[in-house]
Amino acid sequence: MRSGKVHMDPLSWESVETLKAVLALLHLPHRGSATDLEAEAFRRLKAFLAEKGIQAETLPFRGVRSYGTELLAISLLLALSPLSPILPLLGALGFFLYFSGQRPWSFLLDRYPSQNLLAWKGKGERALVLMAHVDTAKTFFLYHPKRVRSFRQNFLANALLAFLSPLLAFTPLKWPLGFYFLLQAALLLHRELRAAYVEGANDNASGVAVATALFLATEPPKGWRLGLALTGCEEVGALGAKALARRLPQGALLLNLDNVGRGELFYVEGEGMLRYTPYRGPLLEAARKTPGAQPLRYRLAYFDALPLAQRGFPTLTLIRLEGGVPPDWHWPTDTFARLDLEAVADTLAYGRALLARVWDATP
Secondary structure (H helix, E strand, O other), X not given: OOOOOOOOOOOOHHHHHHXXXXXXXXXXXXXXXXXXXXXXXXXXXXXXHHHOOOOOEEEEEEEOOOOHHHHHHHHHHHHOOOOOOHHHHHHHHHHHHHOOOOOOOHHHHOOEEEEEEEEEEOOOOEEEEEEEEOOEOEOOHHHOOOOHHHHHHHHHHHHHHHHHHHHHOOOOOHHHHHHHHHHHHHHHHHHHHHOOEOOOXXXXXXXXXXXXXXXXXXXXXXXXXXXXXXXXXXXXXXXXXXXXXXXXXXXXXXXXXXXXXXXXXEEEEEEOOOOOXXXXXXXXXXXXXXXXXXXXXXXXXXXOHHHHHHOOOOEEEEEEEEOOEOOOOOOOOOOHHHOOHHHHHHHHHHHHHHHHHHHHOOO
C-alpha cells in the first residue's frame, strides 16, 4: 500500500511540537458529542490557544449526543408498514431528509450543550477558515474491520428498502420488510444503551492538531483574514458546522481536515450520502495543482464541510484513507497509539503548500 506521504519543505520545530501538544491535550477517554468530555476538550484547546496569544471565541449551541435516537425512530416508522402505508411513507421521508443533511425535528431533540471555537488572525475583506471537528462517535457493528469496506453498499441497500417500503406496504412483502426494520431498530437501541464512544485519535484529534498548527504557523497576507474553527457535534449531523455558518463572513473559504492520521492523502471534490454536493472555489482549484494528494468523490458519510458547501461556501476537505475507508473508522482501535505522526505532519505540510498556492493566485 502506498504511504500517501507528502514530501514538502521541512516543518519548523514549533509546528511539530504544536501537533504533539494538541494531540496530547485531546488524549481523553473520548470526546463524545455534547458530553462533558467534549466540553473538557474545548476547555483545553481554548486555554492552549490563549497561551499562544490567541483569544478564541466560544460559540455555544445545543445538539444531541448520538444519532441513534433519530435513526431508531425512522426505523420504527419503516417497521410499521404492516399497520399503515402512511407510517413507512413518513419513515422514508425522514430517511431522505436525515441523510440529505436536514433535521426539521431538531427543535425537539437538540437539548444538550455543545460549542464551537472560532479564532481569527489578520485583517482584510477576504477570509480563509481552517476547520476540524473535536467530538468523537459511538461505535457500531457496521464499523467492524471485516464489514466496514461494505459500508457504502449496506447503506445503499438500506436506502433502497426504505424508499420502497411505502409501495411494498400494499404487498405481502410488508411483513419481512417490517421485521427487517424492527431488527434494525433493536440494534440501534442496543447501540444507544451499550455502545462505547471511541477514543478518536484519527477521527478527529489528527484534524484538530493539523488545523491548529497550520493556523498558528501561518500569517495571512495583506487583505486576508485566517480563521480557526473547531467544531462540536460533527458526528451527530454536522451540527457544529451548521451553527458556525451563521458566524462566517460571506464567501469565506473553508478548508476542512478530518481523519488525517494514517493512510493515503486525498482532497475531496464533493460529498453526499444521497444527494451529491460538489465542492467549488479556489481551494479546490489549488488542490488540483498541488502534488501530494489524490482527488476523491466522498460518498461514505458526511463532513462538516457539507452544510457549508450546501450554503454556497467554497470548501475543500482533506482526508486519509486505507483501502477506501478511514483507518479504524468509528472502531475501538482508533487510539492515539495507532496514529502515524509522520502522516499528520505531512498533512500539515500539504496544507501549508495549499494555502500558499491560494494566496499566490490572488490578484
